[in-house]
Amino acid sequence: MSQGKKVAVVAHGYGAMRGYSGEGKVYLEGISALKERGVDYVIVSFSKPKEGKSAYFLPFxxxxxxxxxxxxxxxxxxxxxxxxxxxxxxxxxxxxKIAPHVIYAGGPAIASAPTKYSRSLFWKLYLLPFKSIAKRLAEEARKAYIIANSWYSANLIKEAYGAEAKKVIYPPVDVEFYRNAFSESKEPFFLSIGRIERGKSLENAVRLSAISGVKGVIVGSLGDKGYLNYLRGLSGKLRAPVEFLVNLPREELLEVMKRASVYFHPTVGEHFGIPIVEAMSAGLIPIVPKESGGQEVVPEFSYTTLEEASSLLKQLLNADAGLRREMSKRAEDFSSAKFKSRLYDEISKFL
Structure with missing residues (x-):
């Protein structure tokens, strides 16, 4: 790459993106922010992308x-x-040492927050070499200009690396799309959204349904068939009225959102939780863990125990239309357009 106003966008997973994910959305909107302002860029990924200027580690x-x-x-x-x-x-x-380094980051996996890497021996062993290497990167973290995706993540970054985040910019959410599901007429069930893998702690949604007696609907792309079977078995064992909708297209998800009253986020330690804001756009009232970035969005509807979540759920099933409109309005601050504007304001300092 020749010298000039060019940006190297480090997006390790860009070359292997499949489907729709929060990090993938950050990649696309970050690149879009550069495109819209005519900034030249190259994508740096682990696998070779299908198209565009790129540098990569492997061609497959x-x-x-x-x-x-x-x-x-x-x-x-x-x-x-x-x-x-x-x-x-x-x-x-x-x-x-080569060029100014702006990092957009969630909480590091080496921090103490509860994640899938702290919940089983397999994942602890998987992460062990990474932890050893990542701890040596603290000096780079202190030299770089770090933007955190939540205050929760900012605290974890400081814990892991001793580095202060210079800014917090929440991730981009497609609020315009999910606003199409806004409805004031709701049915008495809650919705949980997340990839069907153990790190998402979807068993908390099953247990909430059992404790409260309220129907739950779990929607997610299939990442672990064994875990899905475990969830179904747990639902039967606890006699929890839970429905599983796997690999549901986004357009069909809108139809579920139109009917659901409450969104329950089951993942303790989540750095942000994009489905929380997607659900708010559609007029659902979110219930989120206190130990997460989602607590910053709706602190008034946060829980520590499932018993607390059950109490909130019963209160919010019949929330009035005014509260639903308020949630949808609050979600607007997390739009893709605002993310791009805020991100570019920060990186333009270096261009």
Whole structure:
């Protein structure tokens, strides 16, 4: 890459994106922010993207070992000479000696927050080498310009690296799309959305249904068939009235949102939780863990125990139309357009 006002966008998973994810949305909107302002850029990913200017580690796709891909993308990134690195992969790989390094990050996996990496021996062993390497990156984190995706993440970044986030910018949410599901006429059930994998703690939604006696609907893309079978078995064992809708197209999800009264977020330790805001756009009242970034969005509807969540659920099933409109209005502050504007305001300081 020649010298000039060019940005190297570090997006380790860009070359292997499949479906729709929160991090994928950050990639696309971050790149869009540059495109809309005529800024030249190159994408730096682990696997070769299908199109566009890129630098990559491997010419073929690998979707496993995500944490290690975040480290290995340093090899193609360090060969470039951009005006700025915009690192959307969150890990402080050492680049600031080459050019200013802006990192958009959630809470590091090496921090103490509860995640799937702290819930089983398998994941603890998987993360062990990553932890050893990541701890050595604290100096780079302190040199880089870090933007956190929530205050919750900012605190975890400080804990893990001793580095202060310079700014908090919440992730982009497609609020316009989900507002199409807004309805003041609701049915008495709650909705939970999340990839069907153990790290999402969807069993909390099943247990909430059992404790409260309120029907739950769990919607998610299938990541772990064994976990789905476990959830179904748990639902039967607890006699919880739960319906599972797997790999539901987004347009069909809108129809479910139109009817649901409450959104329950089951993942303790989530750095933000994009489905929370998507549901708010559709007029659902969210119930979120206190131990998460979602608590910053709706602190008044946060829980510590499932018993607290059950009490909130029963109160909110028949929430009035005014509260639903308020939730939808609050969601507007998380739009993609506002994310792009806020992100570009920060990176433009280096261009």
């Amino acid at each position: 796709r690998i979707r496993r070992f995500d944490k290690y891909q975040r480290l290995l993308v340093w090899f193609p990134a360090r060969k470039l000479r951009p005006s700025l690195y915009l690192n959307l992969s969150g890990v402080p790989i050492p680049l600031s």
